[in-house]
Amino acid sequence: MADGTAGAPEMDVDDVRAALEAKAADVGAQMEELSAPTAEAGGISFGKRVGDGTSLAVERLSQVAAYGRLQRLLEDVRRAEQKLDDGTYGTCDSCGRPIAPARLEALPWAVECVECAGARRR
Numbered sequence: 001m002a003d004g005t006a007g008a009p010e011m012d013v014d015d016v017r018a019a020l021e022a023k024a025a026d027v028g029a030q031m032e033e034l035s036a037p038t039a040e041a042g043g044i045s046f047g048k049r050v051g052d053g054t055s056l057a058v059e060r061l062s063q064v065a066a067y068g069r070l071q072r073l074l075e076d077v078r079r080a081e082q083k084l085d086d087g088t089y090g091t092c093d094s095c096g097r098p099i100a101p102a103r104l105e106a107l108p109w110a111v112e113c114v115e116c117a118g119a120r121r122r
């Protein structure tokens with residue numbers, strides 16, 4: 001299984017799968033990092049001014065938001081992997097139309113076309 005990489009100028013499923021796996025690992029690591037600081041928070045913040053508690057809470061909130069974003073991203077990555085198996089990779093999950101190749105190149109885990117992803121964000 002050493003050869004077979006040449007002569008595929010468009011989309012190489014193995015490449016995409018590798019990119020998705022790498023992304024999933026990366027996102028997973030980031031999620032672990034975000035949830036890690038909670039354990040040691042008690043020791044460090046002791047004896048500081050009351051105002052620091054607020055900024056800590058705000059930090060926690062943005063961490064929770066970031067964590068949520070990563071979680072959704074991971075879901076997309078997993079869904080994209082599933083779509084590779086299904087043979088529906090590159091097709092929008094919402095409207096069924098093809099996802100632009102440039103979008104897939106930038107975001108290999110995109111499971112919706114630009115229009116649908118944009119509509120959901122609003």
Ligand SMILES: [Zn+2]
Pocket residue numbers: 092093094095096097112113114115116117
């Ligand atoms: Zn769509």
